[in-house]
Structure formats: C-alpha cells, structure tokens
Amino acid sequence: MIRMENIEYLYAIGIIPVIVLIYLLNRKWRRKALKKFGEMNILSLMMPDVSNIKPIQKFILFTLAMLFLIFGLVNPQIGSKLEEVKREGSDIVVCLDVSNSMKAEDFRPNRLEKAKQAIEKLIDKLNNDRIGIIVFAGEAYVQLPITTDYAAAKLFSENIDCDVVPTQGTVISAAIELAGNSFGSEEGKNKAIIVISDGESHDDDAVAAARSVSEKGTVVHCIGIGSPEGSPIPTYKNKVHTGFRKDREGNTVVTKLDEGALEEIASAGGGVYLRASQGEIGLLSLQERINKMEKKMFDSKMYTDYEDRFQLFIAITLFLLIMEITLTTRTSKWWVKMFKPD
Secondary structure (H helix, E strand, C coil): CEEECCHHHHHHHHHHHHHHHHHHHHHHHHHHHHHHHCCHHHHHHHCCCECCCHHHHHHHHHHHHHHHHHHHHHCEEEEEEEEEEEEEECEEEEEEECCHHHHCCCCCCCHHHHHHHHHHHHHHHCCCCEEEEEEECCCEEEEEEEECCHHHHHHHHHCCCCCCCCCCCCCHHHHHHHHHHHCCCCCCCCEEEEEEECCCCCCCCHHHHHHHHHCCCEEEEEEECCCCCCEECEEEECCEEEEECECCCCCECEECCCHHHHHHHHHHCEEEEEECCCCCCCHHHHHHHHHCCCCEEEEEEEEEEEEECHHHHHHHHHHHHHHHHHCCCECCCHHHHHHCCC
8 A cells, every 4th residue: 555644745746837837938038049149050050069959858857856856755655564453433424415406605615515524524533433425416326435544535525526426306315225235234323324415305215214224223313504595506617607597487596405304314313403504514513422322343454554665766866866967068079089089
C-alpha cells in the first residue's frame, strides 16, 4: 500500500506551468531583442559556438528537478508490515438523497453540499467504527462499501453530486434495503442507518423497509434537510446560474421539507428524527447515540509500518541539477580541439 505523508505539497505542482510560461516569455523577449542586431540566421553564423538547443535542454533538466523535488517533499511511503488488528466499534451506513431537490439553496451552499460537509465532519469524529455511504434518488447505489478507511470515505463523499444516480425520484425504501444488505446476515445491535433527505418521497414502502431492518437489530435514524416553507431548485449551465426548475405548466418548482414522512420512517426503524439547522445538521448528535450502541469486535488488516521513499526522488533531483549546472550553452567541440594540430 502506498500513502503520501505530506500530500499537501502536491499543490506545488501548480508552479511548474508558471515556470514554463516565464521561460517561454523570456525566450520570446530574447529573440525579439536579438533581431534588433540582425537576422537570426546571420547572427547564428556570427556566433557559431552558441547553441540553440542546449538552453532548452538545461531548462528541461531544471524543470524535471523541481518536479522530483516536489515528489520528494510529498514523501511517498510504502507499507512494509501488514498486521491483522482487532477493532471494536459500530457499523454505520449513511443514505444520502441526491435527487434534484437537494440542489435547493435554503441551506448554504445548498442542501447536498451542506450534507456532504456534515458527513465529512462525522468521519473525522469516528474511531474504530466502520462507515459506508449509499446514494439514492430514483434508484439506490453503493457509493462506498462499509470500511474503516476514513481517508477513502472522505474522498468518496467529496465526489458525490446529483448526477451520480441517473434516475430521478426519491426512493428511500431502496436505500434502506440496500443499506440493510450491506451489513450482511449477521444480527446484532451494533448497526445504524442514517437517512439524510428532504423527505419529498412518493415511496410508500420506506416505512416497511425501516421496520424490516429494525427487526434484525438495525436502527434507522432520519435527518430532514430543507425548510418547510420551501425553496426553488436552481438550474445551471457551465456553472452559470440560468434560472429555476419549472413544471410542465411553466410554474417554478418549490421543494419543501416533508418531516412527516421522515418521522414515520425513523419511528418504524426504532431511531430518531432530527431537523437539520444551518449550524449543524444533526450527524454529530446522532454519533453520541451511536457511541452508546452495542459494539462489535471485528478484524481488519492494516499496515502498521511504512518506509519512506523520498530519498530516491531527492537523489534524482540532485542528479538532474548537477547535469543542468555542468551542461554549457556553447557548442564547442572539445574532442575536435583535442586532436587539432597546432
């Protein structure tokens, strides 16, 4: 397994295009300045020892050296010791609504982004618990299988948007059933499903699905995100706001929080319903309840030792810099001079 110790240094790669741009502008300026003294082909004859290629080679060597230096600072590490570690925790599956109504901006920046931010905060608070993510609209899909890899969980969470599910709608029952299946057949009271939605669902099977998984020991909590007053659904083209979604009659569609449906689902699932607020949507409050749940022992394999690999990249950097320094910009053929008679 490979990990990056200082991954934030990868942002420094953005310097490389800037260096290239400065170099190209400088070459253009130099050529323009030289043309004041005559045509380039005539100047080449007057300065036969000046190479046109070697300055480019020196620049390429320098740029590559900077690139390898950045990788050295990032310090790629390779896992060298894999051990089976026993953990005690709960299993949590977050079912996130990604229907178009989640684009409504009664929460900033919008309902979906606010929910994603809360999920990432929840992941930061986890300790030994396993987490999975399911996205749903007209259908439900596993975005992230149950795992203890919190870095991967945050990465998968960041990539969620309303386009990950092709079919629109809000089928909460499908998400709950898929979450229940994600836990496997083993029964126990260490499992929790958290549904985050605005509740605008025409799914009559959601309550039955929540009751079914509850009978197997899984708790279903619901968080309602949105305002009861409602909000229009903005439309964008190339990230530019173009208006609001309309119905077939041309009226602006207003999406409202349906707390009644979510309360019924949570009640049937033996959990609680919380309404999200601008400050905290409720995931951290639910985590306190989850921490009090029955814990389960499970094994997971993880790397406990990592070996640094920055030395290789630094060595390549030094080699390239030495080559760049020793490479001259002249075309003098030393081997010709060596054997040239006096």
